[in-house]
Every structure is written in structure tokens, then in C-alpha cells.
Amino acid sequence: MTLMVDSPAQLDLIDAVVPAVHRPRLRICLDVDASLRAAGGRVHVGVRRSPVHSPTEAAALAREVARRPGFLVVGVMVYEAQIAGVQDAPAHRPVRGLVVRRMQGIAGRELAGRRAAVVAAVSEVADLEFVNGGGTGSVERTAAEAAVTEVAAGSGLYNPALFDGYRAFTGRPATFFAAPVVRIPAPDTVAVAGGGWIASGSPGADRLPLPTYPAGLRWLPAEGVGEVQTPLRGPAAEHLGIGDRVWFRHAKAGEVCEHVNELHTLADDELIGRLPTYRGEGRTFG
Template identity: 60%
Template sequence: MPPYSSDAPGDRARYDRATAHLDAPFAVVDLRAFDANAADLVRRARGKPIRVASKSVRCRALLERVLERDGFAGIMSFTLAESLWLARSGFPDVLLAYPSADRAGFAELAADPKLAAAVTVMVDDVAHLELIDAARAGGTEEIRVCLEWDTALRLLGGRVRIGARRSPLREPAQLAELARSVVRRPGFRLVGLMAYEAHVAGVGDAVTGRPVRSAAVRAMQAVARRELAARRAEAVRAVRAVAPDLEFVNGGGTGSVGHTAAEAAVTEVAAGSGLYVPRLFDHYRSFRGRPAALFALPVVRRPGRAGARTGVVTVLGGGYPASGVAGRDRLPVPHLPRGLRYDPQEGAGEVQTPLLGPAADRLRVGDRVWFRHAKAGELCERFDALHLIEGDRVTRTVPTYRGEGRTFL
């Protein structure tokens, strides 16, 4: 765990002092918390390199900062266009985590030696290879390929499935067959294998107020880890029999770094959300990070009778839901000051958000309320800059992807 815990009242005063010259809304990253979270990820990775998930950061300056640290190596990107942009910007090792149908991007990749050397694309179907070949447009560079396979836990003879719906490849024999297709096909080189266990890495096992559900999640994850470790070892053996020079085997995510790194078959782990620690990562027994990325919204109204203590204020904006199944856990959470909650009749609104609670009576028009997003990098789609805080001052302001005019999804 980080060597300190959050001092919420102190943090609020410090953030307010650091940003007194700014007009809200704006977003910040607390570098002390960011660096402590990075150090904790390295500790949990047990000496194996961490590939940074850019989807969870979406800021080149902060990607550069974390990759300067020992224990981090390479980027896991989320679109081909982003991968090419990062490679052109000087990042030498970019693994695209999802298959792409970006024909123009593949044509660019196949025509540029620098890009082809830096970017590895994801494949889980011969159709992906055919699409890339059709898109080459005369480009002759060898395309680096990684295979992804399905990690879902299947119970009761396959009738119950737990896990994200990603690759159609599940059995080692299926992986070996696709590996042979890659190796035989001119213009491709098989360099990696990836498996993301979303049901372990992305599901909290200690949800406050839900002990029964948390116990069920822990039981499921224990079974899933054992099953996956055995199947992953077999899958790696099968693929290495076809491609003995495989460069990496990637697995895991912020919530499973320690468990995944312990598998001998895994050569590197992935993580990104653990740097910002959004609200969905508050419910894990294996680690406790410190919130590093926040956004501030200004109080613009005090509904009710003038001067009365009504326990309600209204802030500007705030309707920034996260992706996934719609629900309360996808909303940002009022973080500082403590003791604020949404009005159940309005929730987080597009242009205004009422907040209820005794703390509202201590807020004046113009004061800030500090929020945490439900997810990590999605915050950066709402703001064009991140103000980096060290101590009680902003030491640098850096653009997000959006601030650089890049909106990849």
C-alpha cells in the first residue's frame, strides 16, 4: 500500500490553495498520489514490467512520466489511430489491445518502417489478417502481431459464463492453429500473446455495505485464478511450440497485478487505472490506492430561501457518466468536502447538478466541489488540460488527448 493515507480535509485545503487562480470547471492530477500509486503497482508486479494502459491515462505527459520509472515498459493502446500517433511521437513500444478495422491506419502502418517496428496489432481471427492484407495498399513492412484469447470462467458445463466477451479463442489448440496461420502468412510476425481477465482485474471484491456479494466475488475469483493459471500455462506452451521466439505474454490489469504477475507463464502485466484510482477501484482487498485525478465544479446556486440552511447547493455541469452497464456506480462521486450526495430526482446533470447534505450549508457561490470520476481516462474526454499539483501549487499544466485535438473514440 502507499506509505500514507488520504487526509481529505487537508487535501481539500491544499487543492483549493493550489488552484485559487483557476476558474472551475477544471481537472487536476495530484502528482504525489500519482507517483505513490505507480510505486505500489511496481511493488505488486513482483519484478515483472508493467505495460501502461493508455486508455486509463489519455495524457502524453503523464504517460512519459510513468514510463520514466523503473518497473514500467511499453504502452497498451486502445485504437490503431492512437497507436500510430504515439509511435510518431516517439513511444517505441505500443501494443494495440483491441482488433481494428481501420484500413487507412493499416495502410500507413505497412508503409512506414518506424511505425511497423513500434506498433503491435491485436488479432484473434484469420479475418483480421485478411483485412490487414487487403488494406496494405502496396505497403511491404512486416506487421507485428499479438494473439488474444478468452479468459472467461465457464461453469456447469459451459452454461454459465463469467467474464468479458472478447476473443473467440479459448482452447490452446485454437490458439496454436491461429499462430500457425500467422507464421505461414508472408508479411506478419507473431510476437506476443495477451489475455485480460476482466472478471478478476476489474471487479471489486470488497464492496462497502455488500458483504454477501463481496464474498461471492472472492469465491468466484479464487476459482477463476486457479483455472486461468493452468489454462494460460498450457496456452503459452502451445503458442511457443509454433513461435518459439515469442517476445511477451501479457496479462492482468490494475485489480489483478499481484496475482497475474505470480504466474510463471506471464512475462508482463498491464495496468493504468491504478495510477489515477477512480471510484470503481475503491473496493479491492489486495490494494488501496490514493485518488490522484479529480475535477472541480463551481457552486453556482443555493436553492431555497435566501440565507436559510437548506442543505442543498447546485454546481455547474457534472453529468459525466462512465461507460458500462448504466447504474449509480457509473456516476462521478462528490469527494470533497465530505458529506455531499446527489438529489435522487435529478442525479448528475448535463448543465447543473444539485448536491444535498449538511456540508452544502458551508459552501458559498464560487466555492469548489471536488469530484472523482467512476473510471480513469474517461475523465480526460471532458477536459482539455490537466493541472498537475505538487504540494499546494500547480507546477505544470499539460494537455489531455482532447487538448491535443485527439478524440480516438
Template identity: 60%
Template sequence: MDDRQRYDRATAELEPPFAILDLEAMRANAADLVRRAGGKPIRVASKSIRSRPVLERILAMDGFRGVMAFTLPEALWLAGHGFTDILVAYPTADRHALAALAADAEAARRITVTVDSAAHLDFIEHAVEQATPRAELRLCLDVDAGYVALGGRFRAGALRSPVREPEDAADLAAEIAKRPGLRLVGLLAYEAQIAGVGDAPQGKAAYARAVRLMQARSARELIVRRGLVVNAVRQFAELEFVNGGGTGSIELTVREKAVTEVGAGSGLFHPRLFDFYRRFTGHPAALFALPVVRRPRPDVVTVLGGGYPASGSAGPSRLPQPYLPAGLRYAPDEGAGEVQTPLLGQAAQDLRIGDRVWFRHAKAGELCERFDALHLVEGDKVVETVPTYRGEGRTFL
């Protein structure tokens, strides 16, 4: 029985649109992430999962420890449901959430907030000044891990932190040490230009060579600079963790002695954008099904909905992939539509009204912003249905 038959059989009683998570595929992906991490713990990026019960399943597996959250309200909610060791990996400007954190000693022990400037420290102190009693807040210093060359004329990597050099990090660490009620416990440096950029794009040989050259030089530069940054910061704080990497760079990042843990999330679901790496091959685990509702021509079918583009620089790579049956493609002048999506190709000739087309999202957790539940598939059966964040009434972004 192929995957399409298995998924159709498992969900025969469900009416699309809906989303599934193939548990066997997710477990295989998890095992490969752990193998690549070489014994260092993996902090789970919640933005790539966005389902509390699924996060619990992942953290119960060997090799995974802690959550990398994307907002402070999300972290507070997770802490309230028993999650511990939560790193909010992006700075917050939510005054109410900061005040709630400072007023809750247990949440403050479980949650670490990321900063990258003295302005963040000022904002936090102002937000929590009325909290009584006021708990000590745990902070993580975010360091720019981008690659810069040609005297600054070339840059690769996400535009995140203004803290880049060891002296920058040491200055901010010293500033934190001066402020009562704030304690620096961690350091984060995410090399997006390696972890989030595939080095084997289809049909782009010259571009692939350029990406590999950039990534190799970036890795060499970062292994030295990140180590120097960590040593500089340790003069002012006892760091509990140094986090780096992502799904696309795990086996490279863990080679650095300075790094104590890696972050990952997308690799568990293995969305479309992670097909284009040489170092690993994943198993598509998160899919959504849309029903065929029209047949405009013998080689064209139209499915309901489908306009679920991923975040990032706009383009075809951000659209979901028509996955099963194989051989379907978008109409070039329509793409993925708001309420309907035409699909072309030989495979369309065998589809009838009511049949399903299975899609993969370009990214991982953003799929869960479209659906209120994930149907967990084991073999050819749905063994459980669990809510997404949306299904629990939580939309944090």
C-alpha cells in the first residue's frame, strides 16, 4: 500500500480540508535529528510545531530537551501547562506579558527571555517595575551569526542582533550584571545562512556551488567568533546554555565546543523547503488534504482552498507542494488560490469530484495556523486527533 492509499484509508471518514501528521515519519525524522546532534540535546522550536500535544510527544523522546518559543505569551501559556526550560528566542516588547512573568516566580524560573541591547533592558525594567513581588528574570543574549565578507559589502544570514563581536557581547553582559533582578543565563547565535538555506536547489548548479562556498566559509568564521564571544560573556555570567544551529546545520554546529545545545523543529515535519539539502534526507510527515470540486478540462482539476503561502521572500518556493498523487502542478497564471486552486497534469485525468489531493506546506508550523487539529496517523489508521494552537484558541502572532 503506497502512502496515498494509506492516508486515504486512514482518513476515509473525514471531510477535507484537514491536516494529518504521520507519526512513523515524524519518529524517523526525530531519530535522524538526534543522530546528527551527536549527543548534544535538541531544543524544540515550537514555531515549527504549534501543537501542544505534539510538543509533549517530541519532548518525551530521547535527545530532546527544552522548548524554543517564539513569543512570551506563548511561553507563559506553555509554562502554565507544565512545560519547563522555555527559551523565548526573539525579543519581546509585550509589557503585559513581561509584568505577568515578573509577578509569577514559577514561570520566571521556567522561562528565559532574549535580549540584544541595553534598550531591551530598559524596556523590561520599565514594564516590570510595578510587579510585587518581583521575580528575577532570566535573560539570553542573542548574537549575530551572519556571514560578512568583502569589507562588509556582502552579507548572508538573518538580520537579527546588533551584537556581533566579542567586545559587543561582553559590554552587554556587563550591563546586565549591573542591573538587579536580571540574570544572564544563556547565549543564542542562529546561523540562518547555513541552517535555513538548502545547498542543493534543483536546477541551479551555479547557485548551489555559491551557496556551498558561502556556507563553508561562514562555518569556519563562526566556529572561531562564537567561541570568542562565549569566552567573553563568561567573564560576566555563568552560562547555563549556548544555543546554535537549526535543522539544516545540526551536524556542523555540534562540532563547536562552545555550543551546548542545538535548536530544531522543521526537520520533525520535513516541509518542502527542507528537500534541498545534501547532508540529510527527511520524511514528509505533516500534510493537508483538499477535495477536488471541479474538472474544468480532462487534464485539470480544481481543489477547494489551497492559498497557504509560507512566510519569507515571496515566490513559487513559498507555495505548498501538490504532493499526492504525484505529477500535479499549479496553473502559472493562478497559483494557489484563496478559495480554489486549479491543478494541471497527467495525474488530474484520474481524479474525480470528491477525491483528495495531498499537499505539503513549504514550511513546518505555519500549516497549523490554517487548521484547528492534527489527525495523527499510524499505518493506515488515525490513532488520535489533537488540537493545534489555533484549535486551543491561541494565535500568538
């Protein structure tokens, strides 16, 4: 197990809970901010995550960890959310796609140089076992950097709906969830129980689950998806009855595992296994 740290205050908290003399030495990974900063810091493109941005700041934190008993720096993580987690070819939004691709090109070039400098600076303080970067949306770009030893691309195994908007790859949807029809308020409309499994990120329609089967259903803009019910409208609704299931694709990979204890695996129409989620293993992170 390796703990993520971006501040000495986190080390203080660990020591306050269990002092170094009462525990084994803990493996530490430095979490370095990958966002693009411009105009003297007034422009910030990326997530608000770690306060550690420059090679100098990363090396200073590494020295602070190294001087304190009970801690060992073994890795660096630099996750570029503005590249890995943003669609570069969003459906029906060609202008936004052009802007995003331009931004990602600039951010990628800046980060490649800075990430290499961060790794070099920290390596003068500690022997690094790994340098983590990227995600499903940036596998090819991030893996090409000599400083990176591993790319975290787990979400792509599910191929949630947001990954339909990337040019670098085309995946096949692998995970769905179902909600039963519980009301039929009109001939062309059904209401299913629940369905409000909203993805993280900037609020918007692209964060909502996508009704997938039967084809031809859409949620109502005035209601969206909800924790109690989700009305769906379309020609397919005329062929659905109480108790029938509507299958959804989730927008991102995380929300499915936040809601269920198990994932059921199928081959064709045969149930072949069950896999516990971290929630099913009794672990939640919220």
C-alpha cells in the first residue's frame, strides 16, 4: 500500500494518529499538480488538486518526507485530467472539439517537459519505484513520455458513455445497469425506478446515464434522471410494460461501483460470475 501526499500537513495527521515509533515505515507517493497555468497563474486549466506544481516544490516536499522518520518516498503521480478526462470530439459540438484539442496540445507539451523535470528533481532525493500519469483518454500520449512508468487507464475497461467522444480510440460498451418500469404516465412515456447515477465533473447532460436498450428512449429535459424515478420518452416506450427493464450506460466508470456491491459478468446471455466492487468489499470513499 502506498499513500498519496501533497502536503506536510498530511504527514502530521498520520503521525498524530499513529506515531512513527508504533508503526512500520509508510510508502509515500507525491501527488503533483498537472494543470496548465498561464498568465502568471491567473489562467488555470485542469483540476484543483495538489498545491505542488513545480519541480522545485516537488523536490522540497520529497526532502520533507525523507527527513521525517516513518516515511519513504517511492513514487510520483501527475494526473493530467484536462487531457485524459475531457472529450476531444464531443458529439454535436465541433467547435468545442477544436478548442479542446488545441488546449490539450498546449497542455501536453508543457506537462511533458515539466513532468520530466519533476521526476529528475525528486530522483535526486529518493529512488523512485514508479511514476504514474495519464488515464484512458491519454494512454498513447502519456505512455510515450520516458519519465512515466505506468498509466492508470482502468475506466476504459468499462467504456462508459463519455469515452464515445475521444478520437484516439473506439471502445465497446462493457457495463450497463438496469432499472424497472414502474409507471406508464402516457402512451409514449414510461417511468423507471431510480436511475440517477450522476457522474462527477462539471454539471451537464453529458454526466447523466444514457438510456441504451431498448433503443429510442430519452430522458425529459425538465426532469433528467432522479434517485426516485426517471421518466423516459420515445417510440420504444409503447412496447414496455410494468416490470420490464430499461438498460442504461453510465457516463463515467466510478458511479456504478459507488451504487452496487457486485458486478455480474456475462458471456452472451449466460451469467458466468460475480465480482465485488470496493463498496461490496466494505470500502467507501466519500
